[in-house]
Amino acid sequence: MKMWVELDLNPILDKDLDLKRQVKEEIQKEKIDSTITIDLIRSLNKDILDVNALGLEDRDYNLYIWSLIDSYFVTGNNKSYELVNELLSKRKTLHSSLFQLKVYDITKDKSILTSVSDTIFKLDEYWGEDLLALAKLSYITQDLKIVKRSTEIMLNKLEEIERQGGIKSEIDVEMGMGALKGLSLININYSKYPDILEKIKYYDDKYFVPMFEFIGNKPNIPEYLDSLQVIPMLASSKEFTVFAATKDIKYLKGTIKLYKYYQEYLNTIGITKTSLRQKLWGLIALSRIVYFIEKGKILD
Numbered sequence: 001m002k003m004w005v006e007l008d009l010n011p012i013l014d015k016d017l018d019l020k021r022q023v024k025e026e027i028q029k030e031k032i033d034s035t036i037t038i039d040l041i042r043s044l045n046k047d048i049l050d051v052n053a054l055g056l057e058d059r060d061y062n063l064y065i066w067s068l069i070d071s072y073f074v075t076g077n078n079k080s081y082e083l084v085n086e087l088l089s090k091r092k093t094l095h096s097s098l099f100q101l102k103v104y105d106i107t108k109d110k111s112i113l114t115s116v117s118d119t120i121f122k123l124d125e126y127w128g129e130d131l132l133a134l135a136k137l138s139y140i141t142q143d144l145k146i147v148k149r150s151t152e153i154m155l156n157k158l159e160e161i162e163r164q165g166g167i168k169s170e171i172d173v174e175m176g177m178g179a180l181k182g183l184s185l186i187n188i189n190y191s192k193y194p195d196i197l198e199k200i201k202y203y204d205d206k207y208f209v210p211m212f213e214f215i216g217n218k219p220n221i222p223e224y225l226d227s228l229q230v231i232p233m234l235a236s237s238k239e240f241t242v243f244a245a246t247k248d249i250k251y252l253k254g255t256i257k258l259y260k261y262y263q264e265y266l267n268t269i270g271i272t273k274t275s276l277r278q279k280l281w282g283l284i285a286l287s288r289i290v291y292f293i294e295k296g297k298i299l300d
Contacts, residue, residue: 003038004295005073007105010189012244013296020296022249026256027293037263037290038074043271044283045071045080051276053083058093059127060277065099066129067283070299074287081106094123097133101140113141121149131157131178132185136300139189147190154179155196158203166207167222170229173208177233180204184241185300197246204242204251208234212254219258228278232285235259240292241300259289 013020045068053064065084072080088099097116104112116137123130134150157179161172183200187193211234213220221227235258243251266274266282274282288299 003074003076004291005076005106006295007073007297007299009105009297009300011296012188012298016244019244019247022252023293026249026252030256030260032256032260032263032293034290034294036267037286040263040266040271041071041074041283041286041290044279044286045075045077047271048276048279048283049079049083053087054091058095060280061087061091062093062095062099062127062129063277063280063284065096067280067287069099069102070287070291071283073299074291094119095127095130098129098136101133101136104140113137117141117146126153126157126175126178128174128178131175131182132300135182135185138186142190147186151183151186151193151196154182155199158199161207162203167211167225170226170233173225173230173233176203176208180208181241181300184245185298187245188241188298200242201246201248209250209254212258214257214261219261226278228274229281231258231262231265232281235262236285236288240289241298244298255289259285 013023048064048067051064053061056064065087068080069084071077072084084099085103088096088103097120100112100116103109116133120130120133120137131154134146134153138147138150157175161167161176164172167173167176180200180203183196187197187200211220211222211230219227219231221230235255240252240255243249243255262282263286271279271282291297291299
């Protein structure tokens with residue numbers, strides 16, 4: 001069965017053999033089995049293909065497309081990719097820039113860059129995937145004006161979390177992960193900004209790293225948050241990129257441990273006991289994590 005869609009993305013681990021060694025050692029230490037991940041991805045993918053996506057509200061619709069395209073990069077399931085194109089042709093939301101840029105990775109159609117550039121800075125509200133789209137647009141175009149505007153937007157989202165006194169909801173986790181990952185991606189793929197790296201570490205260490213810590217045998221996720229959404233958000237969202245940007249292994253260790261916990265938990269309870277939103281975040285997370293582990297590239 002065909003797997004792994006090869007993408008022209010930054011081969012981070014092949015370019016830095018020390019990072020590659022550290023990832024390999026942590027994977028071996030935690031006894032991570034990628035075949036379990038891939039089986040879960042296939043099961044989740046099969047399950048959501050039966051959903052009437054056009055009937056979903058915008059947030060779940062966006063996550064649905066995101067989960068389809070990221071899982072396609074792992075499984076090579078053309079049905080997923082064809083459905084993504086069909087859905088985007090029938091219904092685009094204001095927040096579809098990231099998915100359009102992922103299609104650009106495959107087609108290299110430069111009109112996509114123009115379309116995204118013309119729309120993304122006009123948004124009244126940003127979602128997590130919009131922040132990732134800003135980062136992706138920044139380093140694809142290498143346009144300094146786009147980089148500066150994108151960086152300002154992402155830093156502002158982190159400052160908003162601080163002003164409100166920390167993480168209050170799943171949306172805060174989503175926005176924080178988008179900002180931290182986006183800023184890290186710009187540092188990895190465009191140019192190093194030491195002051196930005198310090199801010200990444202500051203906000204991550206203060207608000208997100210504590211949730212990677214385990215109390216007993218469970219991650220330290222506040223009870224008022226939906227752990228089956230938040231854990232995959234955290235496990236997949238930013239830590240590989242923060243690790244690659246900062247070269248600090250503590251971010252890698254937290255990711256691998258949380259990923260192992262999530263995979264084992266999901267495998268134990270079964271996907272039938274999860275909500276659609278939980279399934280979608282799970283599919284996104286597992287696809288991104290295993291692609292990084294197996295291909296050494298970040299699905300941005």
